[in-house]
Amino acid sequence: MQSHPYFMPLLFVAVLTFCYSCYQRLQLVTVGAAENRFDRPGERLAGVLSYAFGQKRVLSRPFGVNHFVLFWAFLLLLVANADFLWQGLFPGGGLSALPEGIRHPLEFAFDLVSLLALVSVTVALARRLFFAPSYLGNEYTKPRSGEALLILGMIATLMAAYFLMNAARLAPGEGSWQPVSRAVSLVMQGLPAATLEAVALTSWWVHAIVLLLFLNLLPRSKHMHILTAIPNCYFRSLDHPAVPPREEFQMGNRFGVSGVEQFSWKDLLDSFSCTECGRCQDLCPAHNTGKSLNPRRVVHDLKVNLLEKGGKPLIGPKEEGTSCEEALWDCTTCGACLSVCPVLIEHLPKIVKMRRHLVQEKARFPEELLNLFENMEQRSNPWGIAPSERGKWISVLEERDFKPGETEYLFFVGCAGSFDSRAKQTTLALATTLDRAGISWGILGKDEICCGDSVRRLGNEFVFDKMARGNVELFRERGVKKIVTACPHCFSTLKNDYKQYGIELEVVHHSELIAQLVRDGKLKAPKKASQGKVLFHDSCYLGRHNDTYTAPRAVIEAATGGTPGDFERNRENGFCCGAGGGRMWMEEQTGARINHERVKEALKQEPDTICVSCPYCMTMLEDGLKDQGAEKVRVKDIAEVMAEALNDR
């Protein structure tokens, strides 16, 4: 076949416009602030292998298999299509010049893989048309979105044209290496040579034009992810993604984010990597209960805002390209969106950055928070109780001050454990359990200050910074090395956030310590305390944010002798109690209550006891049960369950 004189200029223009579109978008990414995502290349590459090439997160949902097939088909067909374009310019070159021993296996692979791609695209089309899951659509897009159908149609056309083109060119008896094309050729058997030639030429042009259109549609649609998802996996946050960066409190600085240029370049790259798969939306507790927030929309709006070059406010009225304040305050920072995103987009830190702007530069926040911030600043606890009361719970035991050089574990009791009457029972249960295991522990009493979790997630970084520095200084002064805490919020903040202050502490959540003591034989519950049918509720800051799922379950098993049951949504897919991200201190006015939703999920299984490992979850679930008229279901902390088993002699 001769090279067509129109093809070269066509290809040239198509490649040029493609490059221009890509350049335009990458240029937009560079308006973002600097952020170092270039360290530890080995770890980053390993992530790319697992998340991008291994499609680890994609495969966590059953339908992900279809994407896995399509992804790998794409990679292989990238070679086939590069060869196609090359041969369009230089017929007889490219792969066709290779010896048969190499060419035939390649042709065989391309043929089969094209069929796989065609099947998987057809399945994807059928899914969007006939059995679309609810989370594909939302208020700005629908499963049958023209763009998605167009792209899928294009891919299907490419595959069909590929088979027709090959089949028409196969001489009778030829093509044993291309079984699919050969099967198609059998159908066309007996057609005159001129017709076959016309079919071959037409399918070649259809293939060429659709391919070049596809190339140009990519950067201008959500299919940009084909280009950005792999880099996005490479530049992912290696540290804990829920930990937002520190801010520098200097005169003239801007605080938080109110415009796209204040986001980091990686935040902006995230927006071009979103495929609108809807998994974050599906899992988000706020979205699920009819609130304004949809994490997918936050990322989508960021992209729209960026493409309009900041012509719209980033935070403002609810319209495409703008995040509304209510949505930003809806976030419980549960991290479901982070943990489910197949391309590792970091939704949560963006929300916190925008909250920082609202709190610190505008002093605009739900009015309940005024009281909270004042309590935190004045008395270093959310309830505003006198700091001198912090160590009072210990009065029923003997004094237990942390003594530098003598005490092994600092028991960081936290605000809830010190002031909330229900959580104080957990505190006592843990204290007696540690005593039974012969652990050396002590407290800071009235010197302990709040870890700052709520204020940090709420965007009041200035107050968090003061608290964190205060605690870090105190830990250094007292020579604290090991910390145990019964609150996942304290746990995660001390363990992950405080690293930014140059202090490396060995922080354990009480579930981990108790599980360890059980394993070491230091805690034996001779007579298991039955709690009836037990369900375990995963706390977001223990589970998703710190990957601790087995320890609390092991504690329950050791104490009750039975494996606890799971909620329908558990572990990585767990559903927040509604109190994280400072939501504990705010009214929940829009939509259904998150804790009601969670309690209803539990009640379906008719449990006797719901076990928790977090004081906030305790409050939210107990309140939820009361509201649902199901007070007979008890909520217990894992430490209480263990303490009961130890005392049940």
Next chain:
Amino acid sequence: MNILVCIKQVPDMESRFKVNGTGDWYDEADLAYRMNEYDEYAVEQAVQLKEQLGNQPEITVLSIGADRVGEALKKALAMGCDKAVQVQDNDSARKDPWQIANIIAAFAGDKNFDVIFTGMQSQDRGSAQVGVTVAEILGHNCASTLVGFEYADGVVTAKRELEGGVKSVVKVPVPALVTCQLGLNVPRYPTLPNIMKAKKKELQLVPVASLLKEEAATGTEKLYPPVKSGGGIVLEGDLGDIADRLLGILKEKTTVMK
């Protein structure tokens, strides 16, 4: 326009108070301090007035006390006051309201303040004397316990909270002094850029001796907590048992069951 706001730094009312060694005031050890709540309304109203007048007025905020009052002054500056004055006095707790009012009046005397804002009273001493006495000494018009404030053409329209839930509206031409009460406004949360800017604003230090020429009119004899007149009983244990015991107590010790 010239505005003065007088603020006091008081201990956090959530603190546990102890009587000091000399038995005439509370022990200051282990206390955390903050701006007197009523004075926060005063600062907020002053800043709102400044904003209403196109940011033209200058607001001076004044506090009397030891160096720790600098924190309260900084907060007022962060909320929008323009300059601060600390009347340096390590013994301000022993000054009576007459002396405090005289210090303020001596400072304000030649400065032509059109409106002076103070809190209705302090949370720790609670005499509610200082504001009105300053007005008296300076000869300014005065309205106390404000829950509403409007200003137009040199006249303050003040809504005052009287006893028994009755409110009154009075018009006072400037120069005027108003004392502010809960319900007047919601004090703003200072933004971070304003907190930063506050650090650069002027803080003038004035020794108390240069302003105070008056002797105390009253003195504190003794400070003591009320004598305990009996404790409460907390019933614990089984619900049915508690109910029986409660019934017993009601029968024996009260007349409600008879």
